[in-house]
Amino acid sequence: MSEAVANAPQTITSRQDPRFEVTLYKHVGVENAHTLDYYLQHGGYENAKKALSMQPTEVVDLVKASGLRGRGGAGFPTGLKWSFMPPNDGRQRYVVCNADESEPGSCKDRYLMEDDPHQLIEGMMIAGHAIEATKGVLYIRGEYHHAYERLNQAIEDARARGILGDNALGTGVAFDLILHRGAGAYICGEETALMNSFEGLRANPRLKPPFPAQAGVYGKPTTINNVTSLASVVHIIGKGPEWFASMGTEDSKGIHHLQISGGVNKPGVFEVPMGITYREAIYDLAGGPSTPAKAFIPGGTSCPLFPFDDEHLDLPMEYASVAKAGSMLGTGGLIVIPEDQCIVDAMYNLTRFYAHESCGKCTPCREGISTWLPMMFRKLLEGHGTPEDVTLMEDMVKNSRGTAFCPLADACAWPVQTSIERFRDEYEHLAHHGTPKHAPKSRWSA
Amino acid sequence: MNELTTLRPYFEDKPAVLEEILGRYPEEGKRSAVMPLLWEVQRAERYISEARVAEIADILGLHATEVKGVMSFYSTYHGEPVGKHHVQVCSTLSCKLAGSDELCDHLVERLGVVPGETRADGQVSLQKVECLGSCTTAPVVQINDTYYERVGRARADQLVDAIEQDNLPAPWRERYGDNAGLGSAQDGAPGQDEANGQEEASAQDATAASHAEAAASAESAVAAAGDDAANGEDAAKGNDASEGGPA
Numbered sequence A: 001m002s003e004a005v006a007n008a009p010q011t012i013t014s015r016q017d018p019r020f021e022v023t024l025y026k027h028v029g030v031e032n033a034h035t036l037d038y039y040l041q042h043g044g045y046e047n048a049k050k051a052l053s054m055q056p057t058e059v060v061d062l063v064k065a066s067g068l069r070g071r072g073g074a075g076f077p078t079g080l081k082w083s084f085m086p087p088n089d090g091r092q093r094y095v096v097c098n099a100d101e102s103e104p105g106s107c108k109d110r111y112l113m114e115d116d117p118h119q120l121i122e123g124m125m126i127a128g129h130a131i132e133a134t135k136g137v138l139y140i141r142g143e144y145h146h147a148y149e150r151l152n153q154a155i156e157d158a159r160a161r162g163i164l165g166d167n168a169l170g171t172g173v174a175f176d177l178i179l180h181r182g183a184g185a186y187i188c189g190e191e192t193a194l195m196n197s198f199e200g201l202r203a204n205p206r207l208k209p210p211f212p213a214q215a216g217v218y219g220k221p222t223t224i225n226n227v228t229s230l231a232s233v234v235h236i237i238g239k240g241p242e243w244f245a246s247m248g249t250e251d252s253k254g255i256h257h258l259q260i261s262g263g264v265n266k267p268g269v270f271e272v273p274m275g276i277t278y279r280e281a282i283y284d285l286a287g288g289p290s291t292p293a294k295a296f297i298p299g300g301t302s303c304p305l306f307p308f309d310d311e312h313l314d315l316p317m318e319y320a321s322v323a324k325a326g327s328m329l330g331t332g333g334l335i336v337i338p339e340d341q342c343i344v345d346a347m348y349n350l351t352r353f354y355a356h357e358s359c360g361k362c363t364p365c366r367e368g369i370s371t372w373l374p375m376m377f378r379k380l381l382e383g384h385g386t387p388e389d390v391t392l393m394e395d396m397v398k399n400s401r402g403t404a405f406c407p408l409a410d411a412c413a414w415p416v417q418t419s420i421e422r423f424r425d426e427y428e429h430l431a432h433h434g435t436p437k438h439a440p441k442s443r444w445s446a
Numbered sequence B: 001m002n003e004l005t006t007l008r009p010y011f012e013d014k015p016a017v018l019e020e021i022l023g024r025y026p027e028e029g030k031r032s033a034v035m036p037l038l039w040e041v042q043r044a045e046r047y048i049s050e051a052r053v054a055e056i057a058d059i060l061g062l063h064a065t066e067v068k069g070v071m072s073f074y075s076t077y078h079g080e081p082v083g084k085h086h087v088q089v090c091s092t093l094s095c096k097l098a099g100s101d102e103l104c105d106h107l108v109e110r111l112g113v114v115p116g117e118t119r120a121d122g123q124v125s126l127q128k129v130e131c132l133g134s135c136t137t138a139p140v141v142q143i144n145d146t147y148y149e150r151v152g153r154a155r156a157d158q159l160v161d162a163i164e165q166d167n168l169p170a171p172w173r174e175r176y177g178d179n180a181g182l183g184s185a186q187d188g189a190p191g192q193d194e195a196n197g198q199e200e201a202s203a204q205d206a207t208a209a210s211h212a213e214a215a216a217s218a219e220s221a222v223a224a225a226g227d228d229a230a231n232g233e234d235a236a237k238g239n240d241a242s243e244g245g246p247a
Ligand SMILES: Cc1cc2nc3c(=O)[nH]c(=O)nc-3n(C[C@H](O)[C@H](O)[C@H](O)COP(=O)(O)O)c2cc1C
Pocket: A069, A070, A071, A072, A073, A074, A075, A076, A078, A098, A099, A100, A101, A102, A103, A186, A187, A188, A189, A190, A191, A192, A224, A225, A226, A227, A229, A230, A406, A407, A408, A411
């Protein structure tokens, strides 16, 4: 970890720091950046041209060398995932972009798609070529109308100019895209549920194996990646894997997108090199806590929460260090929880979310996470709970981990379990007194 | 929408629309068209009736129950008509921490409709929804297709008035940080202008004010430094903290 920290910049202020060049977000927020003309004027599709004239395996090797790990939450090495595709036997192959972005706290993909849709299309073309897929599926969550419309237009424009099609960019390689909208279901972000949803089935996760590389979309070899992972690939081709690998730490290379929300002065999305500390992020970028804070969720609500203390604030943002400290880098959706926020109420809010989003396929999640757990929370919050209930809740979330069909149940269990471990006094206060330790407070601004 | 058009098959006089949707998917995946067909109907009629479900099933060679099964899986397809203005208030954690509970209560009071219901005049439906992917600009309200971000008290009232006058504003898009453009008054700023109008000065909290400052400044670094100075106590904490850090 000390080596990791040594590599990290002293202090970074993201876009304001001359030592760091914002890349993926460079054109986000710029007027008309979403148009094909703007994109072409700024070097658009040059990297795809370059990649499509290489051998697919060369592209895979470049991405492997960059050290890019998936930005959808799990952090699986992207190049390695691509190399799992079976040899091309002439069957249709698919590259899928996971743009379901529904993990509470996360919004990095949305801005990329709204303001720089061609960057994502270019990333999908490169990924498609690397895994020899001539078709791409872009699955976007239903609520993102604006992004959907921009992507739709971008795809049409790219087709009209021969960027997409049978002879993409004049390279002789075929590539085209299907844009598909979800309709409000968090579980569709889980890769196999997404494929079922795309195929017009109910979005229950599928049993793995077979993995998507063997049998994905329509049973065909498929690779699925997150929006930000795919957009990163464009620049790995353009600037070289060394550029990407020069940022961050041994374990976590490149750039990271932090989405900071909750009790901070300046919530926002920040592109940063991997390896900066949570303290730098929260204080230097997000202006510090707006009111004293007691906890933060480092990477979207499916992560165990950290207390807001020196030990955790000084953790570098890299997969290994955060995992060692007991949580996950996740999607980079960082939520700061104020001191005067009842933690039980906050965790009930999350439990309700997961309960609502459970697909109902397996018992631990359907009966435990989405039925009993919210009931227990309500019992406590309504003042009828007992200390035994707290123990029971802890037991229940511990036992639901690892027993459910897909990671959604764990995603709920983690924050709840860690909140009981770290803030047991608040749960017990409710159990003993029937009232929360921190009374509800007005948080709504003018 | 009059009775007759409801009774006629939706796609009967829209062969081009139907063909475009079906044409998106390869032969092996005809069934994939079920979601876009549901979307198409819902966007036109604001809900999907049993008759439409049967029609879609027919088109795709499926059973109506199969289509119903898909439809019922998702929270944004509605089996009952929703109001002309479908007001969706995000209630997940980041929005909660920005006051979405009070925001929702306020909308209940002012719009005269409770979450999950449509007002008798058919103009407004209110619904609590889960994270809309706009957590850094919480609290967020989505009305039909459009996001309204950082909806404080003043803005909530502005929205209510706009709904009652049937004249909704363009999206209120808020940006701070690297999604605010290259330090100049870009995408974020116009949204904010439209949104705030005259109320701008009074409606701003500290956060939004610093946002405007950062977005409007040609040199964000300067703006950020200025903010820090203005924030006094917090900024001092921040500086101490980062100097004391292991970096
Ligand atoms: C319940 C659940 C929800 C998920 N939601 C998303 C999502 O919204 N976006 C995403 O990219 N990945 C999501 N994932 C992770 C995906 O399953 C998959 O790992 C990811 O898309 C792979 O892309 P990457 O390797 O580029 O990160 C989710 C996983 C689970 C279990």
